[in-house]
Amino acid sequence: EAQVTQNPRYLITVTGKKLTVTCSQNMNHEYMSWYRQDPGLGLRQIYYSMNVEVTDKGDVPEGYKVSRKEKRNFPLILESPSPNQTSLYFCASSLAPMRSYTDTQYFGPGTRLTVL
Amino acid sequence: EDQVTQSPEALRLQEGESSSLNCSYTVSGLRGLFWYRQDPGKGPEFLFTLYSAGEEKEKERLKATLTKKESFLHITAPKPEDSATYLCAVQADLDMRFGAGTRLTVKP
Numbered sequence: 758e759a760q761v762t763q764n765p766r767y768l769i770t771v772t773g774k775k776l777t778v779t780c781s782q783n784m785n786h787e788y789m790s791w792y793r794q795d796p797g798l799g800l801r802q803i804y805y806s807m808n809v810e811v812t813d814k815g816d817v818p819e820g821y822k823v824s825r826k827e828k829r830n831f832p833l834i835l836e837s838p839s840p841n842q843t844s845l846y847f848c849a850s851s852l853a854p855m856r857s858y859t860d861t862q863y864f865g866p867g868t869r870l871t872v873l
Numbered sequence: 874e875d876q877v878t879q880s881p882e883a884l885r886l887q888e889g890e891s892s893s894l895n896c897s898y899t900v901s902g903l904r905g906l907f908w909y910r911q912d913p914g915k916g917p918e919f920l921f922t923l924y925s926a927g928e929e930k931e932k933e934r935l936k937a938t939l940t941k942k943e944s945f946l947h948i949t950a951p952k953p954e955d956s957a958t959y960l961c962a963v964q965a966d967l968d969m970r971f972g973a974g975t976r977l978t979v980k981p
Contacts, residue, residue: 761916790969792971797973798973799877799960799971799972799973799974800917800960800962800971801971802968802969802970805968813968815968816968816970847916847917849916861907861919861922862907862919862969863919864909864916864917864918865916866915866916867914867915867916
């Protein structure tokens with residue numbers, strides 16, 4: 758089954774304790790992206806990646822890191838989480854958003870993160 | 874700055890009562906406008922992509938339209954299972970910008 762998976766689905770942690778949220782897709786998609794969703798603000802893009810070893814900042818990258826060492830995986834890293842990073846996080850992927858056309862993004866099930 | 878605004882924030886309809894959701898945008902060089910449906914506790918699910926003004930797409934009771942400044946998602950004779958949050962997003966370059974969504978409730 759074609760899908761985007763995220764782990765963990767739920768995470769409660771404390772300020773300053775490094776954490777990683779994994780994201781994996783089995784569709785051979787080139788483009789992957791991370792979003793956070795907060796009430797009243799909608800989905801905001803954190804980072805995106807056009808392909809292996811190619812990443813770029815979205816609208817709200819501060820406090821986050823990403824890496825793209827393999828095509829299928831795109832982990833989100835919080836080196837020193839803070840309470841304002843409490844949110845619902847989504848990973849998404851699409852085939853290849855080339856400059857000449859757009860492409861549909863497929864979303865994972867979400868990771869609910871609470872930073873105390 | 875690119876902006877996407879959805880209205881209303883929330884909409885309550887009776888089953889069978891048709892209505893429209895609005896997505897207005899200001900973006901330079903629109904490459905595509907997307908509509909998604911999101912159920913509570915789940916990731917957004919793709920509905921439509923519109924590329925140019927005048928384009929329309931339909932799926933069951935939903936119809937999406939696009940002008941140069943806004944898009945509408947028309948819901949005809951909705952059913953309770955259409956209750957969800959509907960998200961609009963625009964892509965200008967390689968990044969995607971979402972609206973805050975419209976939470977639709979359809980009462981039987």
